Amino acid sequence: MMLDTFGKAGLLAALLAGTSLALPAYAEGTLDIAMIGEPDTLDPMMSTKGVVSIATQHFIETLYTFDSAWNIAPLLAVDMPEISEDGLSYRIAIREGITFHDGSTMDAQDVVASLDRWLEVATRGKLVAEKVASVEATGDYEVTITMSEPYSPLLSLLAFSNSAAAIYPEEIIGESIDEPIGTGPYMVAEHVPDRYLRVVRFDDYVSRDEPSDGASGARQQIPDEIRFVPVPDANTRVEGLLSGQFDFADSLPAESYARLEGSDTAEPILQKPFGWPIFAINHKAGLLTDLPIRQAVQAALPIDDMLFAAFGDDTFFQVDGPMYPEGWAWRNEAGTESFNQNDQAKARALLEEAGYDGTPLRILTSRQYEFHYKMAEVARMALEAAGFAVQMDVVDWATLGQRRNDPALWDIYITHSPFLPEPSLTSLYDATSRLGWTNPEKEEIMKAFTTETDPAKRQEIFAQLQEQVFTDVGFIKIGAFNALTGQRQGLTGVTDTPWPFFWNSEVSE
Template identity: 50%
Template sequence: MLRNALLAAPFLFLSAIPNPSFAAGVINVATIGEPPTLDPMASTADVVGMTTQHIFETLFTFDAEWNVVPLLAEAMPTVSADGQTYDITLRKGIKFHDGSTMTSADVVASVERWVKIASRGKQIAPYFTSITAKGDDAVQIVLSKPYAPLLSLLAFNNSAAVIMPKANLADDPLTKFIGTGPYLLKERKADQYLQLTRFDGYQPRSEAANGFGGARKAILDEIRFVPVPDANTRLEGAISGQFDYADSLAPETFDRLKGSDASEPVVLKPYGAPVFVMNTKEGVLAKKEMRHAIQAALNPEDMLLAAFGNPEFFAVNGALYPEGYVWHTEEGIERYGNGDPETAASMAKEAGYDGEKPIRILTSRQYEFHYKMAQVAAEYLKAAGFKVELGVFDWATLTTRRADPKLWDIFITHGPFPPEPILNGWMSDSYPGWWATPAKTAAVEPFIAEPDQEKRKALWAEIQKTFYEEAPVYKVGDFNALGSKKKTLKDFQPSPWPYFWNVSTAN
């Protein structure tokens, strides 16, 4: 088994099997907004992964300690001595939501599409030679050279390598959203709800539930994901008991949640990092020296204070992984946390900036902490002599706009600390921001080819050093995420992408 995704300590999951006295029912989950798509391959947006993981499944997934474990695969693959051939046996008799049976032909077609269109699939594309069927219940993946993160990429639910019926893949974009998951798509009403109902033909694995792995039991009759862009509305709905789960709440609301009779706070500590992704392809920040000026101008502590208020919810930290993670290193972070507009102004002038072209920042109030950080960042950049345009959009629109390099210079996003560093969105050359340079390639190539975990740690330190030198992304710091769950929601296990199989309600 590949264990390169293992963190130094278990993260957020607890192994659990639902209480036998469970009750079926309907739950309402408040999300930050409308998913821009229901095609998991086509988007890295967390709201897409959070919702569609109930509909679609991957060959592998992660357990409670972030080890890769089988899901639609029968077992872990057999890997050749040279690390280039993976033989994967599939579970037999797995049904899609349309009643058809999953075969190797569906897996081959799905993985081929993933490699072609998904940002994470494109990461493997240069190393991907073929995937072929070996009978109805097995496939073989052949690489041109070893690629250590392959199984982690196949397991991730973000820009995910989900398995769909081959017949449905002819449509681009997808018109049918049919998977093998414990819940199926019943109805989607844009900006109102996404209605999922139990798939009675679902066949859970026999192992005990363990993180995303093991048995997934569809206990609830129905899950309704309700887009609620306003954080205060999500909060009031949580306090009143309208929502069984509410995602992404402001830290300053923690005490109000603690006092609620209906709901209770859910804190994920640590959750991840907010980041400012810079456009390295076109515009003002295509020049590295200009990105260095941005690094120098911004003050991370002020942005984190504005965003989260309570110091218990953030840490000023430039390392891409916090202490306690196997990937933690201090390499390169001397460029982090200067907050020096005067120096930044001098650097920008040397880089040829004349103050005419604006720095166009994309942000969204659906993640209120993004917006607050953007406001502080804008003031620091203005103090450094930059002209700034702040564009505030709903999250779905922002994810569409960031795909066009002509429309922006910085966009603000966030994500958890993934178990395998290659899963960071910006590690993909095709991720918006388009960090694809010879220096990046030189740092990344040895890392992805090396199977030895200890050697990979040292190679990751070189990648972080290159990250700071090339400045494709500004990491603001670390933060804890706050959500809420209704007290009647049973056996819910917090995670970066909340899931609702193995969950019941006492409503």
């Protein structure tokens, strides 16, 4: 059973004490999810942030998705596409009888309009836009994507809920989408920014028939409502979970693991390995457009110390240089001799070579992910020891998301990513990303990687790309980490994924 109405409503009101607005009364069948911050948009095309993906996947859907083994599976598409022998044509049958939240029926024209917008405005859509010759309705419930050249990651891009190829009604397509109307199992009932986002069961939802497997298959709509509550302070998320305020809490600090493990109300979930912290580098403007200065940053960073400061216990991190962990097909050692140098003297020499003039190195970070901030503090000390002047710009996560879009405002911003099944899903590699990392050799490698379809050959080409990350300092991987989340004891149906979803979840005794 859930907490009774008075108990949970009172707890959640206490959480928001001192604010002008508490959550509405709790109803049986509601799940409360503590997020690290406020989604800055409910249009998943327009964001690569995890908080946006987690929330919006409940009401916005894509043609494809991923199963629990990260295989691509159909969602709004009937099945996997028919692909021509030359790899240039993808014929996709669209499910019939699918209803949008506004009552209109989805057809091929909606899909075409949505994909056209995705190619124009979405970070990941832009990755492939130049390679798409056309997106056409070739039947009432059929769409054909024609490529100008083969592009092996296309289906992975279409399946990803992050910078998503979301399907909307054609009538609402525009530069911005203010009201999120999708086909998902839930629909937005109320959104009070910085307080909560409440989604309720969509009665006209048509689930797939296959067994649930990751995000694929049946979406059972078990909760009546799901409320996503932004709780920027990590310790508040922990306390809220332990006290029964939340059914699930995202991104918890490593030091809370023992308390959760010993709790009789909550339990920890450790995703191992989860992903990698990233120092994203500005190649478009400013100090780090100079390669020797980028190399100085890379040489100075003490990866061991940064990870220990961030996580406190090597149960939660690995000092590991390759872009993928052990056991992944993409694992290789190319370029890793440049990882974790912790050599401030070498960095100082590189700065002298570059004629560094003392311009502050601006590090943009946030405390919503406390481990970002802790890494930044250790990095600042090492960089100052190497001769850098360092300016720490500490902002909330939503502000960081805005500022990183303006290359005039930062030199490094700190982020992280889960390990993704297809490297091309990581937009950092692409010249069109907000980093703007490009050079002729790397672009040649990227083209070879995305046009090759043989898996073994793609692995070899990816090793060349990883070498470029280190030699040209495209961005800096800060080891690897395990992610800690937590849930109420008795909560079932939450798939182990970086972007948890709750349509199959319920709480029992």
